Each structure stands twice: as structure tokens, then as C-alpha cells.
Amino acid sequence: MKIVVLVKHVPDAQFDRHITGPANTSDRDESILSELDEYALEAALQLAEERGGPKAGNEVIALSMGPSGAVNAVKKSLQIGAYSGFHLSDDALAGSDAAATSLALAAAIRHISADGRPVDLVLTGMASTDGETSLIPAQLAERLSLPQVTFASSLEVAGGQVTARRDAGPYSETVEAPLPAVVSVTDQINEPRYPNFKGILAAKKKKITPLTLSDIGLDASQVGLAGSWTVVESAEARPPRTAGTIITDEGDAGIKLVDFLAAQKLL
Amino acid sequence: MANALVFIDNPGAALKKSSLELLTIARSLGETAVAFTGELNDDVAATLGAYGATTVYRPSTDDLENYLVGPKAAYLAAAAAESGATTVLLDNSPEGKEIAGRLGIKLNAGVITDVVGVEPDGTAHKSVLAGSYNTSAKATTPVTVLSVKANNVEPAPAGEASVPAITTVDVPADAVAGSARISARAEKPVSGRPDLSEARIVVAGGRGVDGDFGPLEELADALGAAVGASRAATDAGWIGHDAQVGQTGVTVSPQLYISAGISGAIQQKAGMQTSKVIVAVNKDAESPVFEIADYGIIGDLFKVIPQATAEIKKRKG
Numbered sequence: 001m002k003i004v005v006l007v008k009h010v011p012d013a014q015f016d017r018h019i020t021g022p023a024n025t026s027d028r029d030e031s032i033l034s035e036l037d038e039y040a041l042e043a044a045l046q047l048a049e050e051r052g053g054p055k056a057g058n059e060v061i062a063l064s065m066g067p068s069g070a071v072n073a074v075k076k077s078l079q080i081g082a083y084s085g086f087h088l089s090d091d092a093l094a095g096s097d098a099a100a101t102s103l104a105l106a107a108a109i110r111h112i113s114a115d116g117r118p119v120d121l122v123l124t125g126m127a128s129t130d131g132e133t134s135l136i137p138a139q140l141a142e143r144l145s146l147p148q149v150t151f152a153s154s155l156e157v158a159g160g161q162v163t164a165r166r167d168a169g170p171y172s173e174t175v176e177a178p179l180p181a182v183v184s185v186t187d188q189i190n191e192p193r194y195p196n197f198k199g200i201l202a203a204k205k206k207k208i209t210p211l212t213l214s215d216i217g218l219d220a221s222q223v224g225l226a227g228s229w230t231v232v233e234s235a236e237a238r239p240p241r242t243a244g245t246i247i248t249d250e251g252d253a254g255i256k257l258v259d260f261l262a263a264q265k266l267l
Numbered sequence: 268m269a270n271a272l273v274f275i276d277n278p279g280a281a282l283k284k285s286s287l288e289l290l291t292i293a294r295s296l297g298e299t300a301v302a303f304t305g306e307l308n309d310d311v312a313a314t315l316g317a318y319g320a321t322t323v324y325r326p327s328t329d330d331l332e333n334y335l336v337g338p339k340a341a342y343l344a345a346a347a348a349e350s351g352a353t354t355v356l357l358d359n360s361p362e363g364k365e366i367a368g369r370l371g372i373k374l375n376a377g378v379i380t381d382v383v384g385v386e387p388d389g390t391a392h393k394s395v396l397a398g399s400y401n402t403s404a405k406a407t408t409p410v411t412v413l414s415v416k417a418n419n420v421e422p423a424p425a426g427e428a429s430v431p432a433i434t435t436v437d438v439p440a441d442a443v444a445g446s447a448r449i450s451a452r453a454e455k456p457v458s459g460r461p462d463l464s465e466a467r468i469v470v471a472g473g474r475g476v477d478g479d480f481g482p483l484e485e486l487a488d489a490l491g492a493a494v495g496a497s498r499a500a501t502d503a504g505w506i507g508h509d510a511q512v513g514q515t516g517v518t519v520s521p522q523l524y525i526s527a528g529i530s531g532a533i534q535q536k537a538g539m540q541t542s543k544v545i546v547a548v549n550k551d552a553e554s555p556v557f558e559i560a561d562y563g564i565i566g567d568l569f570k571v572i573p574q575a576t577a578e579i580k581k582r583k584g
Contacts, residue, residue, distance in 0.1 A: 011396075013397070013514075013533065013534060013537070016399070017396045017397075017399065019395070019396070019400050019402075024402065026396070036515065097377070098368065098371075098378060099371060099372065099377065099378065102372070126515065127514075129514060130396070131395075132381070132395075132514070133364065133368075133378075133380045133381070134361065134364055134365070134368075134380075135364065135365070135367070135368035135371075135378060135380060136368075137365070137368075138336060138364075138365040138366075138368030138369045139368045139369065139371065139372050139378075141337070141369070142337075142340070142368070142369040142372040142373065143372060145445065146445070147335075147337065147445050147446050147447045148335065148336060148337065148365070148369075148447060149335065149447045150335070150336070150361070150365055151361060163450075167455075167508070167509075168361055169360070169361065169362065170454065170455060171452045171453060171454055171455065172452070172453045172455060173449050173451065173452045173453075174449070174450045174451040174452075175335060175447045175448065175449055175450065176447065176448050176450050177445075177446070177447035177448070178445065181447070186515070187515045188508055228377075228407070229371070229375070229376065229377030229378070229406055229407055229408045230377035230378065230379055230404055230405065230406050230407065231404065231405055231407055232402050232403070232404045233390065233402075233403045233404060233405055234402065234403045235395075235400050235401070235402040235403075236400065236401050236402075237399065237400055238394065238398060238399055238400060238401055238540075240559075241540070241545070241558070241559040242559075243557060243558050243559070243560060243563065244560060244561035244562055244563065245561070245562050245563070246557055246560070246563040246564075246565065247563070247564055247565070248552075248564075248565045248566065249564055249565065249566025249567065249570065249571055251570075252574075253548075253564045253566050253570075253571045253574070254570070254571045254572065254573070254574025254575035254576075254577070254578055255574060255575070255578050256564075257546065257548075257562065257564060257571065257575045258575050258578040258579055258582065260546070260562045261523070261546075261579075262582070264523075264544055266468070266522065266523045266544065267490075267579065267582070267583075
């Protein structure tokens with residue numbers, strides 16, 4: 001089975017994050033592999049291992065689109081266990097919205113399929129931890145004319161079909177789709193493994209293939225700000241919340257709390 | 268020709284408040300049409316009219332419910348084309364956002380999610396990076412697709428009710444082919460409390476509740492609130508994952524957020540940041556949550572919360 005896992009290099013949510021520049025894009029200086037992508041990577045590794053791993057012809061490919069630093073998300077994925085990686089990077093991609101990003105990723109996946117071994121499964125996290133739109137799995141599936149299975153909290157592949165459980169909404173659902181398919185997974189699906197020393201050493205020998213727009217057959221006008229269908233016109237840092245009244249309970253704090261709620265007309 | 272098209276997915280016997288909010292926003296953009304799925308109940312049809320919908324589209328098949336996203340997006344694309352609407356509005360549920368995503372590609376339309384306000388010219392307001400920035404965004408395409416968060420406008424019926432025309436839209440024959448099919452579906456137990464994503468008040472607990480959500484549930488019931496939890500509390504198995512508030516759980520922006528036993532580490536703070544009023548109860552005076560709380564109580568939640576519950580019940584008689 002050939003599995004592509006989308007991995008994104010995102011600003012670390014442990015620190016304050018910033019929007020900069022004329023196009024109001026995220027500052028990516030302090031970036032890491034998006035935490036939610038680790039669940040997709042783990043799910044891919046488990047599926048490949050159940051089938052005999054690389055010796056049995058399985059592939060787990062980490063694909064990242066982003067500026068030069070985004071190769072670190074691919075490297076981290078290789079340390080965790082991905083077999084190989086692709087890094088799609090081109091100055092013209094900067095500022096791409098979801099529509100332009102899904103166009104570029106779809107072209108990259110077609111390119112990765114063009115070696116005669118078509119991709120069976122595209123796995124993603126439930127959302128990135130920066131944009132958080134969760135549009136990419138749906139838009140990528142639409143671009144590739146593939147079924148999408150989103151928010152999977154369990155996943156099985158057998159007989160050319162993927163079967164998943166979804167628990168996110170008001171229902172618990174079992175969902176089936178024929179392969180190839182795009183599947184996004186939640187943080188409930190597994191416990192991602194950590195890279196160990198052996199994995200970090202092994203990663204140095206694994207191949208990362210750089211891709212540019214011309215490799216995937218796209219023109220600069222189709223991506224980036226030029227190819228985006230939405231524009232962020234302004235971004236203002238929200239004034240930080242300030243502390244209000246703080247009291248220490250002296251046996252009547254519950255009553256004082258109700259007084260506060262009543263004064264705010266919240267009862 | 269409609270200006271705005273509102274997608275309402277299978278509401279059953281009554282429209283949700285979030286649907287009424289979408290209809291209210293749509294009317295501010297001009298003539299409103301509705302793309303509907305499921306059984307069109309008489310009361311629902313009357314409410315759609317009261318909120319100014321002039322046309323209600325229905326799909327030519329009721330099979331859409333058995334598939335994820337793709338066929339609904341195909342139906343909605345057909346309805347959008349027929350209505351001539353330049354703005355399509357959907358709710359901001361995970362499925363609403365995904366239908367918006369696929370629809371955007373089908374219509375070559377820019378999609379903006381997590382919208383909290385819409386200007387008459389189509390400019391959308393949203394907050395990003397966990398509430399730390401407010402942005403204005405606009406689609407550069409002839410059609411705009413917006414998924415709108417609940418609780419940001421007050422639903423208001425139109426001055427004059429209309430009787431909407433009901434029109435059936437042909438769902439493209441290939442819409443279900445190659446889509447993910449729902450082979451089994453079980454309704455989850457209903458708590459009787461408001462839906463967390465739409466609740467006006469949220470009472471949320473964290474590590475400090477130490478396994479016992481009972482006092483929080485009693486306060487929530489006294490306030491008509493939903494119960495939420497930090498990831499630490501759901502990971503510990505004290506409450507279902509459905510209750511998890513924040514990035515990998517439910518996004519909330521209620522009028523009032525009561526945080527009990529939550530320290531307020533940066534990601535937890537992000538989950539409550541866009542609430543109008545934040546109340547925090549925590550034993551540890553150094554908890555970061557006190558930096559953002561409008562009203563903070565340094566104290567034992569097992570004493571403070573039950574006392575507040577009793578006081579609310581007393582005042583409400």
C-alpha cells in the first residue's frame with residue numbers, strides 16, 4: 001500500500017503567535033510539526049506495518065508544502081518513522097489559501113503517483129494547528145475526485161476499502177469508502193510514537209525529494225496570493241484580556257460569584 | 268434571483284438557533300433562498316417564511332443522508348447555481364465546514380470558515396490563532412462561501428413573512444458515486460443540556476475536579492449551561508471526549524465561561540479566550556487562568572461551586 005501523509009510546519013502553539021507582512025500571513029520562525037499530524041503519521045505506520053512494512057512493498061511518504069524551514073516537518077516525520085519524504089517549496093506558494101493549497105497538494109500527489117505506483121490513501125490530521133480551517137482534506141478530495149472520510153477515530157483497510165468510525169458529531173457512525181481515498185484522523189485514533197535514537201539515525205539515510213511548481217506542472221499564477229480565492233484584508237492583534245476582580249474564598253465566595261453573575265445579567 | 272443561499276441540513280421538527288442566525292445574516296445581504304435536506308415540516312416551512320426565505324430548494328433524492336459531505340456539496344452546488352446567489356451560508360460544524368470546502372472547489376468560490384460577522388459587501392470577520400487576532404477577509408471570486416459560528420447575531424424574523432416557493436433541485440446522478448457511505452449510525456445518549464458548541468453558558472472542569480464532575484453538572488443545570496472539560500480531564504477518562512473544549516474538541520465562544528480547576532496553560536486559555544465573560548475558580552493563586560478571568564476566585568471548587576449552585580437555586584426560587 002502507498003500512503004501519503006500530509007505534514008505541516010506550523011508556528012508552535014506553546015508560544016505567542018503572530019501575523020505579519022502585507023499579506024497578513026503567519027510568522028513561521030518558531031515552527032514545529034503540527035501536533036495533529038502525528039496521529040495521521042502513526043495511523044499510516046500502523047497500516048503499513050500490519051502489511052509487512054517496507055519489505056512487502058508498502059510506502060509511507062511524508063509530504064509537506066511550505067518555505068525552506070518546512071523541510072523540518074518532513075525530517076521529523078522521517079525520524080518518527082515515515083519511509084521517505086517530499087518537500088514542495090516555491091516562493092510563489094507563499095500566501096496560498098486553502099483553495100490554492102489544495103490545488104498544489106493535489107498536483108503533488110498526482111506527481112507522487114506518476115511513478116507507476118498510484119497513491120492508495122492520503123492521510124491528514126483533523127486540522128492544522130495554525131489555520132485550523134480543516135478545509136484541506138475536503139478540498140483535496142474534491143480536487144482529486146476522491147471520497148473523503150473525515151474525523152476518523154478508528155481506521156481499517158481491507159479489500160480495497162477503508163472503514164472508519166466517527167464519533168465527532170451527535171452520532172457514532174461507521175463509514176466505508178473505496179480506495180483511493182482521503183482520510184483525516186482525530187487525536188483519539190492512537191498514541192503517536194516518539195522518535196527514538198535509532199529512528200533519528202535512520203532518518204539521516206532516508207530520501208527527501210524536493211519539489212518545485214514546475215515539477216508538479218503548475219504555474220505561479222495558480223497558487224500563492226495570485227491563485228487564492230480569499231484575501232485577508234486586515235489583521236489586528238486582539239487586546240490581551242486583563243485580569244478582573246480576584247478574591248480569595250473566605251467561606252462566601254460562591255455567594256459573591258452569584259452576585260457577580262447577577263450584576264452582569266448572566267443569571 | 269436570490270442574493271444569499273442558506274444551507275439547512277435535516278433540522279427535523281424545528282430549526283436550530285444557529286439556522287435562524289444564518290437566515291438573519293442572509294437577509295442583511297438581500298433576497299434569501301434556502302437549500303434544505305430532510306423532511307420539510309410545516310412549522311419549519313412557516314419559520315423559513317417568517318425569516319424571509321422566498322425560495323426553498325429540496326434535493327431530488329433523500330439518499331444524501333447516507334453519505335459523507337460529497338453528495339451534499341454536489342446538491343448545494345446545483346442549488347447555488349439555480350438560485351443565482353452570490354453568498355452561500357452554512358453552519359460552522361465540522362461537516363458544515365467540509366461541505367463549504369468541497370462546494371468552494373465546485374463553484375470556484377473562495378471559502379471563509381469560523382466567521383463571526385458578515386458585512387453587506389461580503390467582508391467576513393473572524394478570529395484566528397486561538398482568538399489572539401481579529402481578521403477581516405474577503406473572497407475575490409464572484410461567489411463567496413461562508414461558514415458562520417453560532418451565537419454572533421441575535422435571530423430576528425423579517426418584518427413581513429413570505430410564503431416560500433418550494434423547488435426541487437436535481438442532484439447530479441454521479442454525486443454519490445465514489446463517496447464515503449455511512450453504513451451504521453447510532454445516536455449518542457442525550458444529556459438534556461444545551462449543545463456545547465451553541466451554549467450561552469459553559470461550565471468547564473479540568474485536572475482540579477479530580478474525577479468528580481458532579482458539582483459542575485449541578486451548577487450547569489442550575490444555569491441552563493453545557494458542561495465542558497479540558498483535555499487533561501477527558502484524557503483521564505473522567506468525562507467523555509465530546510465535552511472537550513478547544514482545538515481538538517469543541518470550539519466555544521459563550522456569553523459566560525466558568526472554568527473550575529483549570530490552570531490555564533496556554534492552550535487551555537486559547538479555548539476560553541473568545542468568551543464574553545470568564546469566571547475562574549482555582550486553588551492555586553498562581554494559575555495563569557487568573558490573568559484572563561473577569562472574576563477569579565482563589566478557593567476550593569468543591570466548596571465554592573456547590574455554594575453558588577445553592578444560591579442560584581435559592582434566588583430563582
